[in-house]
Amino acid sequence: MKICVHNIKCDIDNTGDRVIDLAAKKAGISKDSVLTWRLLKKSIDARDKTDIKFVYSALLEIPRGIRFKNHKDVKVYLEPTVSELQIGNVKLQDRPVIIGSGPCGLFASLLLARYGFCPILIEKGGSIEERTAKVKHYWDTDELDENCNVQFGEGGAGTFSDGKLTTGITDPWCDFVLKQFVQYGAPEEIMIDAKPHIGTDRLRETVVNIRNDIIRMGGTVLFNTQMQDVSFHNGSVQKITTNDAVIPCEVLVLALGHSARETFQMLLSKGVPMIQKPMSVGVRVEHHQSMINEARYGSFASKLPPADYKLSSKVNGRGVYSFCMCPGGVVVGAASEKNTIVTNGMSYYARDLKNANAALVVSVGPADYPSEHPLAGVEYQRMLEQAAFIAGSGKAPAQRIKDFFEGKPTCRFGSVIPSYTQGVTPGSMEDCLPEYI
Ligand SMILES: Cc1cc2nc3c(=O)[nH]c(=O)nc-3n(C[C@H](O)[C@H](O)[C@H](O)COP(=O)(O)OP(=O)(O)OC[C@H]3O[C@@H](n4cnc5c(N)ncnc54)[C@H](O)[C@@H]3O)c2cc1C
Structure with missing residues (x-):
C-alpha cells in the first residue's frame, strides 16, 4: 500500500534521512516498516525569514494492513491517471x-x-x-x-x-x-x-x-x-x-x-471565425538578484537557490502583476517584425547571472483596441512595439523605477545596469506606453 505524507517541514540543512523520519512520525508508523519511499514535491516556505524551511511531500510504501494516523496531511496515494485517448475507427486518407x-x-x-x-x-x-x-x-x-x-x-x-x-x-x-x-x-x-x-x-x-x-x-x-x-x-x-x-x-x-x-x-x-481577446502588456523590470535573495530569504540567502517573486494587484479595475520572473537571467530581444521592440526574460539552468528580471504587466482588452476588427488586438500590439522602437531610437527604451515614480526621464542608470541584449536608450516610458499602462 502507498501513502502520501504532505507538509513535512525540515530545516534547510537537513538531508533525506530527516524527511523519512518526520514522514513516518507524522503518519504514526515506525520508520522500519517503510518498504520504499521517495519525494513527491519540494518547496520553500520563506514566510518567516528567521526560520525558513523546506516543505516536502513524500510517498511511502508500507505493508498492507499497517495502520497509519488519520491526519489531514496523510492520505492513501492514488496514482495520477490520464484519460485514455480515444482512437477513431475510420482510416485516415492522409497523414495528420x-x-x-x-x-x-x-x-x-x-x-x-x-x-x-x-x-x-x-x-x-x-x-x-x-x-x-x-x-x-x-x-x-x-x-x-x-x-x-x-x-x-x-x-x-x-x-x-x-x-x-x-x-x-x-x-x-x-x-x-x-x-x-x-x-x-x-x-x-x-x-x-x-x-x-x-x-x-x-x-x-x-x-x-x-x-x-x-x-x-x-x-x-x-x-x-x-x-x-x-x-x-x-x-x-x-x-x-x-x-x-x-x-x-x-x-x-x-x-x-x-x-x-x-x-x-x-x-x-478564409472565413475561420475569430474574436478579440484580452491580453496583458507592460515592461521588464530588473534588479540585482542579490537584492531579491536578501528580501526573500534574509540570512538564509547563501544556502538557497536564487529567489523568485510573484506580485499582483488591481489598479483602476485593471489587473497588474508580475509574470515570468527570471532569477539570475537576462532580458533579450524577442521581436518578430522589423523596426519593433519586444523584450523577454531568459535564464540558463544555473540562473547565475547578476540581474533578476520579471515582466510587470497590465491587463488590457477590446475596449483599448483601435477598432472592433477581430485582429485589432494584433494592431494594438504592433503599435506599442513600433512606439517602443521609435522611443528608444532602435534600442529598448529604459527608465529607472525611481525616475518613473518621480515622473522624470532617466538620463543615466544607477547600480542596476540593464542586461538587454541589444542595448537600451535611457528615457521615459511615457514616450511609448499609454498612461493607463
Ligand atoms: C517570449 C516568451 C517567453 C515565454 N517564456 C515562458 C516560460 O518560461 N514558461 C512558460 O511556461 N511559458 C512561457 N511563455 C509562454 C509560452 O511560450 C507559450 O504559452 C507557448 O509557447 C505556447 O505554445 P504553443 O505551442 O501554443 O505556441 P508557440 O510556442 O508560439 O509555437 C507556435 C509555433 O508555430 C509556428 N507557426 C506559426 N504560424 C505558422 C505557419 N503558418 N506555418 C508554420 N509554422 C507556423 C511558429 O513559428 C511557432 O514556432 C513564453 C512566451 C513568450 C512569447
Whole structure:
C-alpha cells in the first residue's frame, strides 16, 4: 500500500534521512516498516525569514494492513491517471498535419506518432540548431529574420526563455508532460520541484530529443516551411499549401501560438471565425538578484537557490502583476517584425547571472483596441512595439523605477545596469506606453 505524507517541514540543512523520519512520525508508523519511499514535491516556505524551511511531500510504501494516523496531511496515494485517448475507427486518407512546433504542436505530434499516425509537423522557423544561430545573430547585429527568431522556430515561443515548467492549472496531464520531459533528457528534479525550471539550455536539448523520437516513430518534421493557405471542401479541410508544396490533409492541428499574425490574417480571410481577446502588456523590470535573495530569504540567502517573486494587484479595475520572473537571467530581444521592440526574460539552468528580471504587466482588452476588427488586438500590439522602437531610437527604451515614480526621464542608470541584449536608450516610458499602462 502507498501513502502520501504532505507538509513535512525540515530545516534547510537537513538531508533525506530527516524527511523519512518526520514522514513516518507524522503518519504514526515506525520508520522500519517503510518498504520504499521517495519525494513527491519540494518547496520553500520563506514566510518567516528567521526560520525558513523546506516543505516536502513524500510517498511511502508500507505493508498492507499497517495502520497509519488519520491526519489531514496523510492520505492513501492514488496514482495520477490520464484519460485514455480515444482512437477513431475510420482510416485516415492522409497523414495528420500539425502546424507549429511549439509545446502544443510538439506534444500533439509526439502522441500522434506514438499511436502510429505518422504525423507531418510543419514549422516556419528553423531547427533549434539553425534557430539558435539566427537568434544570436539578431542579438549581435539587430538583423532580424522575420520567420526564425525568438518567437518562431523549433520549440516555439518559450524556447529562449526561462524554461519554467509551471502552470496555474491542476490536471493529471501536467504530470504526464513532466514525465515526458524527463524521458527526453530534462533533470529528474523537475518531478518534485514545486516550481520546476530547466533553463533555455536544457530545454533546447530536450526539444531536439523529442523531435528525433517523432521522426524515429515515422513522423516527418519540415522546418523553414510555412503554411500559407488552407483549402476547404464541404466544410472540411482538404489540403494546405506551404511555400514549398501542396499537402493533402483531412486532419489539421493549428498549433500556431500567439504571434502568427500573417496566418491569423490568412485564416480570417478564409472565413475561420475569430474574436478579440484580452491580453496583458507592460515592461521588464530588473534588479540585482542579490537584492531579491536578501528580501526573500534574509540570512538564509547563501544556502538557497536564487529567489523568485510573484506580485499582483488591481489598479483602476485593471489587473497588474508580475509574470515570468527570471532569477539570475537576462532580458533579450524577442521581436518578430522589423523596426519593433519586444523584450523577454531568459535564464540558463544555473540562473547565475547578476540581474533578476520579471515582466510587470497590465491587463488590457477590446475596449483599448483601435477598432472592433477581430485582429485589432494584433494592431494594438504592433503599435506599442513600433512606439517602443521609435522611443528608444532602435534600442529598448529604459527608465529607472525611481525616475518613473518621480515622473522624470532617466538620463543615466544607477547600480542596476540593464542586461538587454541589444542595448537600451535611457528615457521615459511615457514616450511609448499609454498612461493607463
Ligand atoms: C517570449 C516568451 C517567453 C515565454 N517564456 C515562458 C516560460 O518560461 N514558461 C512558460 O511556461 N511559458 C512561457 N511563455 C509562454 C509560452 O511560450 C507559450 O504559452 C507557448 O509557447 C505556447 O505554445 P504553443 O505551442 O501554443 O505556441 P508557440 O510556442 O508560439 O509555437 C507556435 C509555433 O508555430 C509556428 N507557426 C506559426 N504560424 C505558422 C505557419 N503558418 N506555418 C508554420 N509554422 C507556423 C511558429 O513559428 C511557432 O514556432 C513564453 C512566451 C513568450 C512569447
